Amino acid sequence: MEHVNVFSEKFQNVTSGAVHSVLLESADKEDPETNVTQNWSKSENSLSCRYCQIVFRDTQSQREHYKLDWHRYNLKQSLLSRNSISEEEFNEKTGNDDLSSISGSDSEKEDTLDTYAIAQGKIFLQNDKSEVFSMYRCLLFDRKEEVSDEILITRLKECCVTNKQWTILMLGGGHFAGAVFRNGEPILHKTFHCYTVRAGQGGSQSARDGKSGGAQPKSAGASLRRYNEQSLVQHVKSIVETWKSEIEESSLIIYRASGPYNRTVLFGGISPLLDRNNKKLRTIPFSTRRATFTEVKRVYNLLSTAALYDSLEKATESFSKQKSPEEDSKRNKVRSSCVNRAKSRETVERPLPTPLSSDSNSEPELNEIDAINENFNTIELSSKETEISFANLQEFDDSLTPEQRKRPKKKPRKSKTKKLREQEEARKKELCDILFRGDLTKLKHLIEEQSNCTISEESGTEKDAFVNKVIDENSNTLLHVAALNEHVDIVGYLLENNANPCLKNKNQQTAYTCTQSKDIRNFLKEFAKMNPDKFNYNKANIPTNSLTNEEITEKKKAQRKSKKEKEKVKKKESEIKKKEEEEKDRFLKLSDREKRALAAERRILSQSGTVTKRCFLCAEDIAGKIPFEYMGNLFCSIECLKAHRMQHPLILS
Known part of the structure; x- marks a missing residue:
């Protein structure tokens, strides 16, 4: 037996010929005459039984047929992938008591290859080379579908080839x-x-x-x-x-x-x-x-996975050695941990390790044992005191010579990954030192070596990776370290060699935001102006709309001028407000008689212009409003009128 994947070329070579389903039995094979019923053509008429291969005159006879034991027997035969029998054969078997039950099986203990196939849900197929292979039936047919060679070949091609x-x-x-x-x-x-x-x-x-x-x-x-x-x-x-x-x-x-x-x-x-x-x-x-x-x-x-057999006989032999599924299920039943106290416990007779015999030969053996026990009881135990001296003890001799002792111990070898890690750390440390000192020539030499070590087609990408490499614990790149150390020439060289200013360190800072040097920031701004399409400067936090010195001076002059004009306007408003407050205070200090006289005087003076009226209590301007009048006095609201009355109550004589 050999296991083959259904998608492999070997399985496709096995199924390349004409494949058809076979009815396999491990016991006696049926007569070839009964196989004729296997090829019974299905009638298109609905009044027929495909299990018993008969046609009915009307629906009543069809219903009565479905109630017969003959139909039930053939139905069970079809479930076991066996051939159906005619009504005469069924009557002969029932007359001779050959059928113990209408279960579709002649003997309960007979285990055929079909029984195992049905229990495992598999189907056996055979090609022109007499090779037999088994696979699960659900891959090719539905439960309700009938097995046929045409459907079989098409399903095999659909599921396993196309x-x-x-x-x-x-x-x-x-x-x-x-x-x-x-x-x-x-x-x-x-x-x-x-x-x-x-x-x-x-x-x-x-x-x-x-x-x-x-x-x-x-x-x-x-x-x-x-x-x-x-x-x-x-x-x-x-x-x-x-x-x-x-x-x-x-x-x-x-x-x-x-x-x-x-x-x-x-x-x-x-x-x-x-x-x-x-x-x-x-x-x-x-x-x-x-x-x-x-x-x-x-x-x-x-x-x-499909099981492949060289011939039908080998498939039958391999399955005949297996145990029936029913026996396996009975034997593999797990004993429950629950104990039924109502039932009495079964007594199991177990053989003794040394069975007793009532022969005469056993008596001497017993006598010998008794004698041994008597001798054991008569044994007397004795003890003696002995002295042990440690005078002859010597120091343990050392087998190593002084030369051997001076030899240094061998250090454990480092793994390749550890060596590579140490080399990488050394390179990073060297780069940090170069950038800290501002040694541009040494940096150029390292970058050129890195670009020459790679293939010509991929040198650009490898060089970019080296320039944008992280070199310290804070995830700073070469550009970050150069900007922090305020080396303008190195920053310019790195930007020309595709150093990305958009990269951020551990603190989410770019090369522009990590430094406080104005020279570095101005240089980055000028580089952004000169190369507007090279990087995403918004992501790099570099302002691209920076102004020149002349534009900055003009902008400052315009800001100063607008600031002076705003101050003048504020000054005028404050003066007007101050005059208004002074007028209010002066008006409130007047008596009611003086207020009436002042109002009359202003009415006379301003006949041709606007008339100014004020409330007699709060001095609020009520020009253009309908005032509240009481005893010849004008008020802006009823509250002012009530307050004035409380201050100047009427005295009745």
Whole structure:
């Protein structure tokens, strides 16, 4: 037996000939006459039974036929991929009591290759070279589809040759895992977990709420699980929608959704994520573990692996050595830890390690043992005192000579990575020293060496990487260090050699913002003016709209002039305000009689112009307003009138 990947060239060479499904049996083979029924052509008429190969006159006779044991027997035979029998053969078997039950199997203990294939969900195929290979049936046929050579060949080409893209989705217990495989490699994959299963009791929170009716649990854990169920649906929906194009291109969509809740996540709702009627949908035909990415890859590897046999006999021999699935399931049953106290414990007789014999030969042996015990009891224990001297002890001789002792110990060898790291640190330290001293010639020499060491086509990129390299703990580049040390010539040389002024150090500072030198900043501004398209100077925090000295002086003159004009205007306003305050104070000091006289005088003087009126209490200007008049006095508001009356009450004689 040999395992072959269904996408490999070897598998395509195996399936290159005419492939057809074979009915394999490990026991007795049926007569060739019965194989004629395997090729029975399907009638297009709906009044027919494809399991028993008969046609009916009307629907009533068809319904009665479905109730017969003969039909049930042939139905079970088809599930075991065996040939159907005629009604006469069925009557003969039932008359001779050859059928113990209408189960479709002649003997319960008979284990055929078909039994293992059906139990494992596989199908056996054979090509023109008599090579037999087995693969999972779900890859080629749906549960409701019937096995046929035409569909078989087309599905093999679609799934394994033309379109090698499969989608696998697994959902259960709040765990989701999905991946899209193309030619054996995952091009898309995603896993996540939400707390939706009740600890200790199992089951989803929605199922618990459905059983409880209106009295739903209101604990913190229950509300958290309800929220996580909604978020799980949203997560799965967003993932499937983003993968929609890749899923539609896949030749197979294999899923595992255990339980009604998980199936509603994929197939429920007004607009379900997956269509149940999609012919690409397949379920995983074997048990799986928790939904993780490793489990998805394991499922993909199992489904995409086919077992190859040289001949039909070798396939039969290999499967005949295996145990039947029913026996394995019975033997592999785990004994439960719970003990049923109602049942009495079974007594198991176990053999003794040395069985006792009632022969005469055993008596001498017993006598010998008794004699040994008597002798042991008569033994007397004796003790003696001895003195031990340490006078002959000598110092331990040293095997090493003085020359050997003076030899220095060998230092452990350094690894290549450690050596490279130390060399890189030494280079960085050397660059920092050169920039600190401002040695431009040494810096030019290093940059030219770096550009000459690389290939001519890639020298530009390698040189740029060297110029923009980080050389200290604060993530400062060569340009940062040169700007901090105020070396204008080095800054200019680095900018000409594509040193990027937009790079930031650990403190998020560029070469312009990290220095306080005006010379460096002015030089960077002039460089930005001369080379406006070389770098993004907004990102480098370099102001590009800087002015010349003449423009700066003119701008300062204009600012001084505007400042003087503003000061003049403010001075005039303050003078006017001051005069108004003086007028108010002078008017308030007058008596009511003087106020009336002044008002009359002003009315006479200003007959041709505007008349100035003021409130008799607060001296507010009421020109153009309708005043409140009382006893010949004018007021701006009723409050002033009331206050004036309180100050000057009427005296009745």
